[in-house]
Amino acid sequence: MDLIRQREWHLVEEKTQQLKAISSLSALIAGFAMVVLVELSVPNEINPYLLIAFSLSTGLVVCLEALILTLTQPQPQPQP
Numbered sequence: 614m615d616l617i618r619q620r621e622w623h624l625v626e627e628k629t630q631q632l633k634a635i636s637s638l639s640a641l642i643a644g645f646a647m648v649v650l651v652e653l654s655v656p657n658e659i660n661p662y663l664l665i666a667f668s669l670s671t672g673l674v675v676c677l678e679a680l681i682l683t684l685t686q687p688q689p690q691p692q693p
Contacts, residue, residue: 636685640682643678643681644678646674647674647675647678650670650671650674650675651671651675655667
């Protein structure tokens, strides 16, 4: 019975490490996407409604990324 629990604990630890790696990679990709949106040069002759839509969508992306990163931070795990 103890061997089964050890195996299950090992699988849980393995999945946790995989999720941490995926989380780090997705945060990195989202960070690059956010920088592209914020640093994009917009021509002066652009339609003002399009500029407003772009500004709102960029702000929404930045806010959502900050929210997601705070919600997905790993919580301390109790030691067995």
